[in-house]
Amino acid sequence: MKYLRLLRCVFLLVVVFSCKNKSTSKAIKNTKPNILFIFPDQFRNAAIGINNQDPVITPNLDKLGKEGMVISNAISNYPLCSPYRGMLMTGLLPYNNNVLSNSNSKRHKYNNSWQKDDVSISDVLVKNGYDAGYVGKLHLTSPPPIQRQRHRALGRIPTKRIKTRI
Secondary structure (H helix, E strand, O other): HHHHHHHHHHHHHHHHHHOHHHHHHHHHOOOOOOOOOOOOOOOOHHHHHHHHOOOOOOOHHHHHHHHOOOOOOOOOOOHHHHHHHHHHHHHHOOHHHOOOOOHHHHHHHOOOOOOOOOOOHHHHHHHHHOOOOOOOOOOOOOOOOOOOOOOOOOOOOOOOOOOOOO
């Protein structure tokens, strides 16, 4: 009797622990690493505490650096804001992605912008199941200049005057 009870318990334990939740095992297999790519403008190597160069206190950036990957020996072959960002996003040199200089409304007529048909790293990530986002100044498009309308009667651009009380 005790032998049957023990056998029954062992059988139940084997059944319970051998059953796998298929969605859980698939989720574990399909887990992709999070990617956080920070590329600031004009950020000196000494301006982050993890590098121990200047007496700066950057605990959150230090934690990111310790838990992630820090590329400490890199060089830009086109050290200008917009072309650099264009190269990082598309993998193409500025001569191939049309971002030859800093993008702004003065360069709109030269089509100095990220092209709609360029495949970027964010496009590749989205196609591979990632959610992609960008926060900050993208600085890869040259918007058309804003056409200012002149005031008809005065022939000048009207300005708003703010009345303040002291």
